[in-house]
Amino acid sequence: MDRGQAFREAHKGAIMLHQGETYVVSEMDLETHTVRVTESDVDYYTQPLKVVDLSIIQTLETRVIKGARCAYGDVEVTEQYTSYKIKRKDTIIGVEPLVLPPITFRTKAFWVIPTPDTGQRLAGSKLDPAGGLHGAEHAVIAIMPLHVMCDRWDIGGLSSPGFGENCEPVIFVYDGYEGGIGLAEKAYEILPDIFSSAHELIQDCGCDEGCPSCIYSPKCGNDNQPLDKQAAILVLGDLCSPPEKSECPGISAESVQASSSSGNFF
Ligand SMILES: [Zn+2]
Ligand SMILES: [Zn+2]
Numbered sequence: 001m002d003r004g005q006a007f008r009e010a011h012k013g014a015i016m017l018h019q020g021e022t023y024v025v026s027e028m029d030l031e032t033h034t035v036r037v038t039e040s041d042v043d044y045y046t047q048p049l050k051v052v053d054l055s056i057i058q059t060l061e062t063r064v065i066k067g068a069r070c071a072y073g074d075v076e077v078t079e080q081y082t083s084y085k086i087k088r089k090d091t092i093i094g095v096e097p098l099v100l101p102p103i104t105f106r107t108k109a110f111w112v113i114p115t116p117d118t119g120q121r122l123a124g125s126k127l128d129p130a131g132g133l134h135g136a137e138h139a140v141i142a143i144m145p146l147h148v149m150c151d152r153w154d155i156g157g158l159s160s161p162g163f164g165e166n167c168e169p170v171i172f173v174y175d176g177y178e179g180g181i182g183l184a185e186k187a188y189e190i191l192p193d194i195f196s197s198a199h200e201l202i203q204d205c206g207c208d209e210g211c212p213s214c215i216y217s218p219k220c221g222n223d224n225q226p227l228d229k230q231a232a233i234l235v236l237g238d239l240c241s242p243p244e245k246s247e248c249p250g251i252s253a254e255s256v257q258a259s260s261s262s263g264n265f266f
Contacts, residue, residue: 007081007100010035014084015046030101044088048098050221052158052171053078057106065191066239067207072188075109077174078102085223108180110188111172119169119237123230125236129169132231133159133247134222135215137171138196139232142217144173145175147194150184153219155183160262192240199236 001010006028010016015026016037023037041179057074064070080102086094114133122129137159141152156176163170187194205214210229217224 003081004103005052006035007079008050009214010037011048011081011084011100013046013086013096014048015044025209027039044086044093046084046086047223048081048084048106048221049223050079052156052221053080054109054158054174056111056164061188063191065195066241067117068239069113070110070188070191072108072110072185072236074106075172075174076104076106077158079156079221081221086265097147101242103177107177108184108263109172109174110184110191111170112191112239113170114235114238118235121233121238125230127231127234127235128228129161129227129230129231130159131226132235133161133171135202135210135227135229135232136198137173138217138224139202139236140171140173140194140225140247143194143197143201144183144187146197147190148183150181150183152217154181160165171250194237195239199233201237201241207230217235219240 010025010028012025012028016023016025021039022042024040024042025035026038027036029035054075054077057076059071060073062069080174081098081100083095083097085092086096101167119129122132133246137157141155141157144150144155145152154176156174157172158172161169173187175181202210202214205211207214207229208229210232211217212218215224215227215229215232
């Protein structure tokens with residue numbers, strides 16, 4: 001188990017399933033990299049919440065898709081687990097804080113900056129831009145395993161209605177491993193296919209406001225907040241709409257001073 005997985009699945013208080021048995025983690029020792037568990041028959045499960053921070057280290061490639069600026073490059077990701085929810089079925093029966101050091105790693109990502117026109121149409125339709133970007137991010141992550149050999153747990157995402165110095169809307173999708181494992185790179189090459197599958201996934205889903213089959217993610221560190229299904233359909237629809245001519249305006253790289261990364265400890 002690497003450190004990310006350990007923090008996610010084996011933090012103190014976590015419920016772990018192993019070969020059909022249920023265990024409660026009674027202690028996680030960061031110095032000796034050990035986890036102590038107690039077998040127990042509980043009827044609840046735990047779900048960790050985290051805050052993700054990301055900075056662009058270097059933009060390696062850019063392209064424009066339906067007017068939206070897309071890029072691929074090196075990023076630095078910091079994931080900080082903050083608390084975990086205790087749930088029975090879908091009901092939250094408790095929230096406990098987590099005190100864990102942040103995990104920082106450099107990896108590869110692709111990112112998409114929807115056009116200002118998309119933003120205006122979201123505002124004009126009284127849809128939630130943050131919920132639309134977040135829903136689109138989840139849908140892209142959900143369909144990526146169909147296009148790129150991977151599991152959704154191998155990929156991470158971050159979306160924001162106002163990222164960086166220019167405060168632009170953005171969706172990031174990154175490899176969840178130090179150095180990257182080629183997933184974001186492969187997806188970047190076939191982005192139009194990724195966007196249209198993600199759009200189809202949400203549009204064809206029979207739910208009203210989003211569900212686990214479309215925009216709800218089992219691994220969302222933000223507890224699936226905020227999400228706006230109609231806004232996500234609009235965001236992805238604009239990335240698949242009939243082509244329009246546009247010049248690549250380029251995406252500026254933001255570099256940051258970064259400390260060396262953490263690697264695998266568990
Ligand atoms: Zn749905
Ligand atoms: Zn999320």
